[in-house]
Amino acid sequence: MDWLSLRSTYPNPKGQPERCGRLLALRRVLDGSQYDGIPNDFATERSGAGEYIPLSRRRPSVRTNMCRTVVEDSVSLLFGDTHWPSFVANSPETVEALTAFSSCAGLEQIFNQAAIQGSIGSVAVLAEVAENVPRLTLLDTAFLTPHWSADNGELTAVYERYTVKGRDLAAQGYVIPEDNMAVDYWWQRTWTVNDCEILTPWPVAAGAQGARDENRSVRHGLGFVPIVWIRNLGGCSDDPDGDCTFERAIDTVIEADYLLSQAGRGLKYGSDPTLVLKTGGMPGGPAREGGASSALTLPPEGDAKLLEINGNAAEAVLGHYRELRAIVLEQLHGNRAHADKISAAQSGRAMEMMCLPLIWLADRLRQSYGAGLCDLLRMICRFTHVVNGGLKIDGAAFTDLEPSGIGLHWPPWFAPTEPELLQLAQGLVTAVDGGLISNETACTIYSARIGIADAASEWAKISEELSKGTRVAKSAETTRKDSNSGKTLSHQVTA
Template identity: 55%
Template sequence: MDWLSLQGRMPRDAGLSRRSARLAALEAVLEGRHYDSLQYPFSKERTEAGEYIPLDERRPSVRTGLCRVVVEDSVSLLFSEGHWPTICADDPRTREVVARLVDGCRLNEVMLDAATRGSVGSVAILLRVLKSKPFFEVLGTKYLTPIWRQDDPDQLLCVTECYKVSALDLRAQGFAVDPSAGPYWFKRVWDNQAECWFKPLPSYADPAEMELDPERSVVHGLGFVPIVWIRNISGSFGHDADGPDGTCTFASAIDTVIEVDYLLSQAGRGLKYGSDPTLVLKDPSAGFSGGVASRVGGASSALTLPPEGDAKLLEINGNAAAAVLAHVKELRAIALEAMHGNRAHGDRGGTAPSGRAIELMCQGLIWLADRLRISYGEGGLLPLMRMVCRASARVKGGLIVCGVAEQDLDPSGLSLSWPSWFPATAADRQAQASSVVTLLQSGVIGEDTAFNIIAPLYGLGVRMPPEPAAENGQAAE
């Protein structure tokens, strides 16, 4: 069974768009739920009526989760504790406030969640300002529809969220709806002035007819849509190159991963049969058709047969399991190559490898993470910080960051300084230090440049150049 046929068996709401169904199916793969629509377990071979159940109608008993593994490995090279980028800015106060914001709002956790959920194609990060405090929320995009401004395609005009929800869930949130009316439409819209909520309507109604709910709508007055829309692997060929989604990280390997899951499940089934083979009895006096009958339970009990009878074990050759495992190994390599995952085996090295050697071993994964840095760094984290700076000028009294009110933050010069992919060893540090000393003594680089080269190796901050002197010859304050 391939990915296309499996998608056809997944439940799909006819009232939602094809884009929503596609993103929902990819999310199911990411979360390991893509086999849940199959009715029968893999161990069940026949129905209650005795009919044989084909393999593609059973849920595999082995799930490798290879797509999730590659996503988590690539995301860990982006925003984990040892790979979080340093956010730089021209204004020293902006640098200090952004650093406090990262720690106070646990922004690395937010970006990890965003990069993981956005691997299906896109993700959105919502900025909320409650009592002058900034909060960040990651939104899945399968029910979101963005509209960009015609005169400025980089700026959002509005974002609409619309999907179906059960009446019980709405009543739990305080909505006065009829629980016997079935599912309801839920809708809200973000624009440059407010977050507009709408009164729910039954699912048989047109969501375009929903009325505004003034009690739940909130006016933020920021002057911009407080959402950063991030396309996964931007600039590459995707399902819809001009649409709101980028390329899915693992879509090219789903078919191969499904094949691996079924092969491993069938290999496990064969090994179980080999441990407890079916016993076939040939006894003409038993009264069966043809004198042949099968007995489940193996050879644990002794049998007494007439002279013309016979008994054999219906076994599976053990070489078949080895062949399956060899085939699975090749399929796994193909899937990892398609996703740019890590195919190296570090346990084959005799000595501890250096940081550069590990980079060469994980070159495919690094190439993937390097492209994700563009999408979630320059295309996600930096716009989010610029949005915070703009909000500090719009909120009365400024934003409260870690208990301190900050107003009119300057976003000019915001940039990211990424650390090395893997920590340097003592030999790497020694070689780097020797090179820097040689360049410094020869006058090729200055002290500030030499410090900034060595600083990432020892966890030091970046040294900024001194401010220019005033026109009267005195140092500028």
């Protein structure tokens, strides 16, 4: 069974665009629930009527979840504990405010989850302000339909629409007739540049949609849609979704899951083989158990054998699985290194070479989610211009933040070791002494290696210290000369 066959077994969401069904199917793979709809477990070979059940109609007993593994590895390298970028901007106040916002809003955790959730193709981040405090929410893009302006490419509207049971609406305060508690209703919300419109839910079977719910709708008047739409791994501007991180390897993962499930079944079968009796002219029947040695009594022309499996078959299966695993990781640019084969601590450069395919994937993700993060930071600055009283971030009020020059400074993939830093410093000193590069360039190279975001300010501090040291040296030289002159004059007077 391949991915197309498995996907055809999923229910098709009615009244939704085609991309909705595709994203929901990919999310099943990401969550590891892609086989949950198959009714038969892998150990069941026969139905109640005695019919043989093909393997494609049985749930595999082994789920490798390699797609999720590669996604989590790439995201940990993208927004992990030591890989979260620092913010830069032309205004120091903007940097201070955005850094405080990142800490208070839990921006690192939100974007970690956004990168995992968006690996199916896209993710949306909703920014809201309650009592001048900003908060963020991740939205499910499978049920969202965005529209962009043809002039500047900004979002002009985002439609959210999905079905919900009448009983769930009644629990939210809607008036639903008792007969319609199990009926499916449409729930729709629309964000525009000035509005957040919510319609009154209406039954799916009804022809006309509901009217505007004035009690729940809000006119925000921001002048922009407060949503940041992020396409995974780029994508064209006309498509709401980017490329899925793992879709190209799903077929191979399904093959590996069924292969390991069948191999496990074979090993269990080898531990408890089937007994076959050749009874000759005697009538057949179940084998008897008992006696001192559980012996079987057979006629002279009878025979008994065990259906066993050669142990070489299990090794061949494992070898085939290792090849499938290598293919999956090669397709997804995952990490093919084994941690148990690393005998000693590796340098940062060695770790980069060992995880080079994964770094290539994370570098592409940096372009997508880094751009989305910058868009969100600019949106926070826009909030400070349109919200009365500005934004309250970490107990301080910020108004009219300047968004120009907003960017990200990414740390190195792996922290350099002390011998690497010493070797780099010695090489830079040799290059400066040989006249190959300037001191400022050497400072820029070394600052980038150790993770300093603003190399220019670092060089300014060094220049200030150098000039201060020069002034101190000149002052000491002047003092020494004055002292020597005084001694000479005293000697002449004495003479």
